[in-house]
Amino acid sequence: MPSRSDDLYRESLELTPGGVSSPVRAFRPHPLFMESGEGCMIRDAEGRTYVDMCMAYGPLITGHACDRVLRAATERISKGTVFGAPSEPELKLIKRLCRDVPSMDMVRLAVSGTEATMHALRLARGFTGKNGVVKVEGGFHGAHDAVLVRAGSGSSEGVPGSAGVPADAVRNTHLTEYNDTEMLSSLLESRDDIACVIMEPVLGNVGVVPPVKGYLQDVRRITEENGVLLIFDEVITGCRLSAGGAQKVFGVTPDLTTMAKVIGGGFPIGAFGGRRDIMEHVAPSGPVYAAGTFSGNPVSASAGLAQIEVMSEDGNYGRIDRNAEELASRMSDSLADRGARGCVQRAGSMLSVFFGRDSVTNGSEAQGADRTMFGRMFEHMLDEGVYLPPSALETWFVSTAHDGDSIDKVASEFDAFLCKVRV
Numbered sequence: 001m002p003s004r005s006d007d008l009y010r011e012s013l014e015l016t017p018g019g020v021s022s023p024v025r026a027f028r029p030h031p032l033f034m035e036s037g038e039g040c041m042i043r044d045a046e047g048r049t050y051v052d053m054c055m056a057y058g059p060l061i062t063g064h065a066c067d068r069v070l071r072a073a074t075e076r077i078s079k080g081t082v083f084g085a086p087s088e089p090e091l092k093l094i095k096r097l098c099r100d101v102p103s104m105d106m107v108r109l110a111v112s113g114t115e116a117t118m119h120a121l122r123l124a125r126g127f128t129g130k131n132g133v134v135k136v137e138g139g140f141h142g143a144h145d146a147v148l149v150r151a152g153s154g155s156s157e158g159v160p161g162s163a164g165v166p167a168d169a170v171r172n173t174h175l176t177e178y179n180d181t182e183m184l185s186s187l188l189e190s191r192d193d194i195a196c197v198i199m200e201p202v203l204g205n206v207g208v209v210p211p212v213k214g215y216l217q218d219v220r221r222i223t224e225e226n227g228v229l230l231i232f233d234e235v236i237t238g239c240r241l242s243a244g245g246a247q248k249v250f251g252v253t254p255d256l257t258t259m260a261k262v263i264g265g266g267f268p269i270g271a272f273g274g275r276r277d278i279m280e281h282v283a284p285s286g287p288v289y290a291a292g293t294f295s296g297n298p299v300s301a302s303a304g305l306a307q308i309e310v311m312s313e314d315g316n317y318g319r320i321d322r323n324a325e326e327l328a329s330r331m332s333d334s335l336a337d338r339g340a341r342g343c344v345q346r347a348g349s350m351l352s353v354f355f356g357r358d359s360v361t362n363g364s365e366a367q368g369a370d371r372t373m374f375g376r377m378f379e380h381m382l383d384e385g386v387y388l389p390p391s392a393l394e395t396w397f398v399s400t401a402h403d404g405d406s407i408d409k410v411a412s413e414f415d416a417f418l419c420k421v422r423v
């Protein structure tokens with residue numbers, strides 16, 4: 001008998017491309033339609049529940065339907081949802097970010113991470129008067145032309161990463177490999193038209209790839225020496241690896257930072273900020289245009305601030321990191337014990353498994369992981385009540401709502417899967 005999700009998916013396929021609102025959500029035989037979430041659990045249209053390790057790809061660091069976040073949002077909603085004028089919640093959120101995030105002297109709010117990086121790149125170009133952008137292979141910065149680019153064969157020149165992206169739009173986008181300082185310095189030394197380097201300080205959109213020791217410091221030094229701005233895209237890591245993001249953890253301060261996900265408390269948001277002299281180039285104080293009807297939305301700002309406040313209490317960051325460490329180490333042990341080749345990589349409360357590899361240090365290596373094995377594991381986990389991101393190249397997220405039992409459940413099912421596939 002077809003399930004409720006199956007029915008809904010068939011209907012969706014007729015009405016929206018691929019039946020989903022964002023491509024990563026589609027998986028075979030059909031994506032699960034979700035009905036509700038509470039804490040670390042998510043419930044589908046059939047009423048089946050799962051331990052959620054996808055957590056909406058990052059925003060829900062205090063879990064689904066966190067009391068304090070919901071209360072902040074509903075209190076704001078009852079007073080009106082959007083004004084097209086400044087409101088106090090956005091100022092409070094901005095103040096908090098300026099206080100906690102080392103690079104942020106000033107912040108402008110937006111509605112998504114995509115917008116944040118789009119505006120930040122325009123700002124870097126407007127500030128420097130240069131057009132070139134360097135991005136890291138495997139780094140993801142949202143769905144706009146300048147960053148929908150992948151490496152062309154045998155050079156650092158980018159080619160469109162999607163149909164419909166004009167070659168002209170990516171002509172100025174150059175690629176470098178993560179954790180490779182030589183490639184970056186020779187690229188920056190060979191050109192004088194580069195406005196900025198944009199990068200995730202920890203890669204989180206090819207699975208988790210942390211920086212090797214000294215890499216981020218080297219990137220900071222090389223960009224400075226070449227007069228190029230450094231943008232950390234902390235859409236995932238911001239308010240996740242610490243209140244001050246990855247830049248605080250690694251002690252490296254970029255010129256500009258983009259954020260989203262956690263800072264919206266489960267509502268749409270984006271933000272970019274950084275050095276005062278650069279940010280003052282944003283309209284209306286300067287010539288670089290950035291705008292939006294829902295920018296600085298008071299509901300998103302209130303929910304986001306509430307979530308940030310919850311995270312700042314009671315050693316919450318330490319707890320999610322320890323739970324993620326426990327899960328990662330049990331999964332690593334299982335791989336070793338069951339003789340399966342693979343590695344589990346982690347940064348704070350972000351983790352992922354790469355089958356068929358002993359380590360992954362950049363985006364190209366991540367592409368080489370065994371996706372067939374991942375697909376089989378995904379199915380096993382789903383059958384057993386664990387909802388993972390449906391792609392081998394996505395990160396698993398631990399929230400404050402994940403307790404010992406849920407971590408144990410995920411670790412045990414991972415082990416059970418490896419036992420099952422063992423020949």
Ligand SMILES: *Cc1c(COP(=O)(O)O)cnc(C)c1O
Pocket residue numbers: 111112113114115117140141142143200204205233234235236260261269270
């Ligand atoms: C999710 C993500 C984005 C895009 O954010 P949206 O809010 O989905 O537009 C940009 N950069 C990184 C690093 C992300 O993980």
